[in-house]
Amino acid sequence: MRICILGGDGYLGWPTVMHFSARGHEVVAVDSMIKRHWEAVVDVAPLELTPPLQDRAAHWYKKTGKVVEVVVGDIATDPELLHHLFRDYQPEVIVHYAEQPSAPYSMMNQNAAIHTQQNNIIGNLNVMFAMHDFCPQAHLIKLGTMGEYGTPNIDIEEGWIEIEHKGRKDRMLYPKKAHSLYHLSKVADSNNLEFGCRIWNLSVTDLNQGVVYGIDTPEMDNDPELRTSFHYDDIFGTVLNRFVVQAAIGNPLTVYPKKSS
Numbered sequence: 001m002r003i004c005i006l007g008g009d010g011y012l013g014w015p016t017v018m019h020f021s022a023r024g025h026e027v028v029a030v031d032s033m034i035k036r037h038w039e040a041v042v043d044v045a046p047l048e049l050t051p052p053l054q055d056r057a058a059h060w061y062k063k064t065g066k067v068v069e070v071v072v073g074d075i076a077t078d079p080e081l082l083h084h085l086f087r088d089y090q091p092e093v094i095v096h097y098a099e100q101p102s103a104p105y106s107m108m109n110q111n112a113a114i115h116t117q118q119n120n121i122i123g124n125l126n127v128m129f130a131m132h133d134f135c136p137q138a139h140l141i142k143l144g145t146m147g148e149y150g151t152p153n154i155d156i157e158e159g160w161i162e163i164e165h166k167g168r169k170d171r172m173l174y175p176k177k178a179h180s181l182y183h184l185s186k187v188a189d190s191n192n193l194e195f196g197c198r199i200w201n202l203s204v205t206d207l208n209q210g211v212v213y214g215i216d217t218p219e220m221d222n223d224p225e226l227r228t229s230f231h232y233d234d235i236f237g238t239v240l241n242r243f244v245v246q247a248a249i250g251n252p253l254t255v256y257p258k259k260s261s
């Protein structure tokens with residue numbers, strides 16, 4: 001299949017690129033490299049140096065003979081990039097990871113919150129419009145997060161909930177109760193995607209993914225030239241990765257307690 005990975009320079013993006021490429025699919029990796037800029041802004045770095053995406057793609061080619069095309073561009077501020085890519089490449093599958101992924105980052109200050117929502121919500125809308133106009137048969141796999149649901153006092157349903165209200169019934173998106181402005185950007189994405197499926201007949205999997213952890217996949221093969229960006233800091237490090245590092249160096253795990261009232 002022709003697969004387009006948006007956010008291909010990221011923690012999940014690069015292993016996904018290799019996973020599909022190794023299985024013989026044609027893969028294009030798109031990234032603005034903006035995460036590397038955000039890291040510099042908040043003064044954190046991945047555990048180990050992560051080679052540039054172009055270098056990793058070149059090394060992957062040397063090692064496996066498989067070509068990964070790299071496109072550098074911003075899907076939130078440059079909608080034409082997606083127009084050209086989707087029109088010319090005609091992806092059958094689009095995996096969309098290209099968002100600001102951190103709740104703590106989104107809650108640092110007003111600028112970071114607004115930037116997170118602009119980047120994520122507009123980028124996702126640009127993907128939807130480009131699919132609608134140039135590759136309506138493609139299937140989109142969009143990474144949302146488990147945190148969209150929050151911690152409601154009723155059972156969480158898989159995406160949808162049947163509601164009976166004043167004697168009438170309907171099936172609606174499960175109401176979301178996010179805990180950060182990052183998570184709320186994902187809730188907006190989910191609503192926009194549901195609209196795209198319902199009104200435009202887009203085909204979408206909105207994956208409300210839980211925390212991903214670990215540092216390698218079979219394709220990475222312990223090769224430093226193929227490693228992915230691994231964060232363990234308090235801004236971009238997902239909690240399980242922070243625990244893994246703390247356990248490895250024998251530090252107590254920083255479990256966040258509930259405030260007692």
Ligand SMILES: NC(=O)c1ccc[n+]([C@@H]2O[C@H](COP(=O)([O-])OP(=O)(O)OC[C@H]3O[C@@H](n4cnc5c(N)ncnc54)[C@H](O)[C@@H]3O)[C@@H](O)[C@H]2O)c1
Pocket residue numbers: 006007008009010011012013030031032033034035036073074075076077096097098099100101102119123143144145146209210211212213229238
């Ligand atoms: N890592 C997890 O545990 C986890 C869990 C649930 C959901 N997610 C979601 O999965 C996605 C990927 O997560 P990750 O951990 O790989 O994050 P990441 O920050 O490592 O990767 C995201 C990539 O997208 C790129 N990007 C961001 N905005 C862009 C834009 N406008 N145009 C082009 N490129 C852009 C960044 O430069 C970065 O390389 C995110 O949407 C995140 O919210 C991640």
